[in-house]
Amino acid sequence: MADSSFDNLTSLARALSHPKLELSEPSDVSPTRGAQLQPCRRRKLSSCTSLESVEPLTSPTAEARVLVINTGGTIGMTIHDNVLAPTANALVKSLRKLPILHDAMYAQQTGLYDYYSYENTLVLPLSKDKKRIVYSILEYSPLLDSSNMTTDDWGRIGKDIEKNYENYDGFVILHGTDTMAYTASALSFMCEHLGKPIVLTGSQVPIFEMRNDGRGNLLGALLIAGQFVIPEVCLYFYNKLHRGNRVTKVDAGSFNAFSSPNLAPLATAEVDIKINWDTVWRPNTTAKFQVSTELNRNVGLLRLFPGITSATVKAFLQPPMMGVVLETYGSGNAPDNRPDLLQELKKATDSGVIIINCTQCLRGTVSTSYATGMVLMDAGLIAGGDMTPEAALSKLSYVLAKDKLDLDAKKKLMGRNLRGEMSVDLAGAKLCLSDSRFIQVIAKSLSVSCKEELEAIRDALTPPLACAAAKIGDIEALQALKEMGTNLCLGDYDGRTPLHIAACEGHLKLVEYLLGHGATVYAKDRYGDTPLCNAVRFRHKEVVKLLRQTGAHFSREKLEEAGTELCSLAATRDLEGLEIWSLAGADLRKQGYDGQTAIQVAQAVGNKEVVAFLVQLMSNKSKSGGVIEFTATPSGP
């Protein structure tokens, strides 16, 4: 172990998860502090007229950026010829006039429009957490009633997110409610290694009407997308955030239009916005975000009903059909006294059609408890668990398009939980909170016993402990903390996560471990710094490479500042510094505050070594297309 003052940490962490182990002597586990991090520099107040009402440059107020993609739906519809239809170019104009959705004064005073040079950019009033959410609206043409949406439209949304991924903290998709559950499900599979929130929302009544649900839904979606690193495709409606591939539209006439029957909400927006972090899906990867727009269109949904003819089933399963979601009765049942029907199903699965068994019931899962369920397994169907038909259909479309996989691999993938779309039985895998010896001791001394209080203790104590383990590179301690249900993504009182600390310390293996166990590269501490900023500051080259490989990037502000930083590094002949900023994504051609580039600064002082180094760095970068090679550390003790 690297630091003797933390010698007991592993045993302490072990004691947390194993009731039989005695608690060691308490060790000094004070968490690592943010290492003199500077507040983010705010952008220039270029067209400022009155400084009194503007936050100062050193204000800790953080600005988050959200891209809103407006695809259509009721939220932006008006009545034409007595029917509702989407209206182009009307939404932004209307939002500009709504003070809860646009702070015109702030926008004007801070030169928002000059800075973003984008006329569809708006800004929310200051949030409770002192955050400003700046959002830009990208409006599609034509705007669509979601009944008109096709697979191509999903691809377009996916590509636009991919194109803009590094420029925004989160994404909101405005969409009609009729097929929103399908789009949300499809995007959840198409977005591979997602690290930022994508929130779909819309409304039942147009935002232009006096009484409507559009304003609340859009505001809630923006607040969530801008303030929380929830790496999921979600759906926000009627004060609840749901996992996108778990929802279904259940009501055509109520503001409460969606249900997530088999998974509790990821967040509720009541007096406060409460995130249920234990439910939030974690990517567990060191791979970069990408969107797979390849989808197989030869898929379909078939709902069983009493008396369905085998001719109907046969016709439905004919080529080019490649994947079918069969909506069965109850817990996945079908008639077992209909050999004609079962034979058609068996013929299709034998010929390579993948058929998924999903229940027609709103809630619950398929099983093989009945003979009428077992016959479907015998016919070669794959159990869809508690997936919604919308999720199963889009998953089929996504999996069937994976041309490199053979049929068996595709079937296996269909039975696996890819994005939290189905429940897996974790019985026995998780330690009960009250089993933890550590929590028991604390709970006893505080005389608490209810689950909520135990959870509160865990949530208050474990993030700083995890940070302390990260400080000394103690992976075993982190494992033990994880076993007791600790969320390794949570930050301490300064919002500093174990990944921030490990990045500061340059513990490469631990960084790898954390990324493989749900840590996010997009976490920001209270100073707005990400793990990448920390790794650059403390010059841990391999950590920078790994974080970049996982999709970490500098913010727009940081990239703006990079020119000046590079010039000063060039002036002081700091080759290591230049290299690390370049690895972290800084543009070596970026001008500093006085219009000079790093290379010009080096030339001006006649430093040939720095000039040659910068030229080399630039040519390496253009050869690799900006891709950084990271060599994984060998696994082992």
Ligand SMILES: NC(=O)C[C@H](N)C(=O)O
């Ligand atoms: N509430 C809505 O958005 C319904 C509309 N027909 C749509 O799906 O576009």
